[in-house]
Amino acid sequence: SQKIEQNSEALNIQEGKTATLTCNYTNYSPAYLQWYRQDPGRGPVFLLLIRENEKEKRKERLKVTFDTTLKQSLFHITASQPADSATYLCALVGYNFNKFYFGSGTKLNVKP
Amino acid sequence: EAQVTQNPRYLITVTGKKLTVTCSQNMNHEYMSWYRQDPGLGLRQIYYSMNVEVTDKGDVPEGYKVSRKEKRNFPLILESPSPNQTSLYFCASRRGLIETQYFGPGTRLLVL
Numbered sequence: 001s002q003k004i005e006q007n008s009e010a011l012n013i014q015e016g017k018t019a020t021l022t023c024n025y026t027n028y029s030p031a032y033l034q035w036y037r038q039d040p041g042r043g044p045v046f047l048l049l050i051r052e053n054e055k056e057k058r059k060e061r062l063k064v065t066f067d068t069t070l071k072q073s074l075f076h077i078t079a080s081q082p083a084d085s086a087t088y089l090c091a092l093v094g095y096n097f098n099k100f101y102f103g104s105g106t107k108l109n110v111k112p
Numbered sequence: 113e114a115q116v117t118q119n120p121r122y123l124i125t126v127t128g129k130k131l132t133v134t135c136s137q138n139m140n141h142e143y144m145s146w147y148r149q150d151p152g153l154g155l156r157q158i159y160y161s162m163n164v165e166v167t168d169k170g171d172v173p174e175g176y177k178v179s180r181k182e183k184r185n186f187p188l189i190l191e192s193p194s195p196n197q198t199s200l201y202f203c204a205s206r207r208g209l210i211e212t213q214y215f216g217p218g219t220r221l222l223v224l
Binding site: 004025028034041043044045046089100101103 | 116143145147150153154155156157158162168170171185202204209210212213214215217218
């Protein structure tokens with residue numbers, strides 16, 4: 001069965017630095033991949049979507065890359081701020097476009 | 113305001129007592145899903161719906177039922193809840209196949 005791995009250890013970085021989060025997967029060929037932000041006690045909030053034939057997507061300070069050979073997506077937050085502190089989830093979607101498989105998330109702590 | 117709402121937000125119940133968690137969206141979205149979130153396991157999809165009267169199983173459908181009689185509503189039914197269904201539940205909706213997915217605020221369920 002498919003397996004999605006995100007670093008379970010929290011990522012601690014200094015304000016202003018670039019945060020890089022990793023999503024690795026096995027036994028799967030996704031049609032696209034999404035990244036979400038989740039704050040404690042709240043539902044996930046969609047951030048970015050990247051299709052399997054796209055290498056990179058950007059939105060303001062956010063950038064996501066998708067390497068289907070390595071079976072990996074990287075999520076970057078540049079010029080990070082304490083307000084970026086949250087848990088970030090990746091989700092893979094298959095070619096039926098209805099089944100979503102989420103990683104367990106990586107907690108990001110941005111220190112002032 | 114465009115949103116997904118869930119009720120109740122918190123629920124404590126006993127084993128075997130049937131319950132329904134409601135989900136409603138005001139965005140006229142075709143697609144809706146239910147997820148459960150457990151520590152270390154991430155979000156897992158329970159059921160999804162592609163339109164009125166069209167539903168299908170996600171990754172963990174056992175012990176749950178859903179219905180989609182109206183486009184805006186997608187209730188989750190636990191006919192005979194058990195303690196292993198204690199979890200945080202999220203409803204989500206999206207307009208199309210490759211679109212932003214909007215999550216509700218979550219329902220925290222405790223089954224004693």
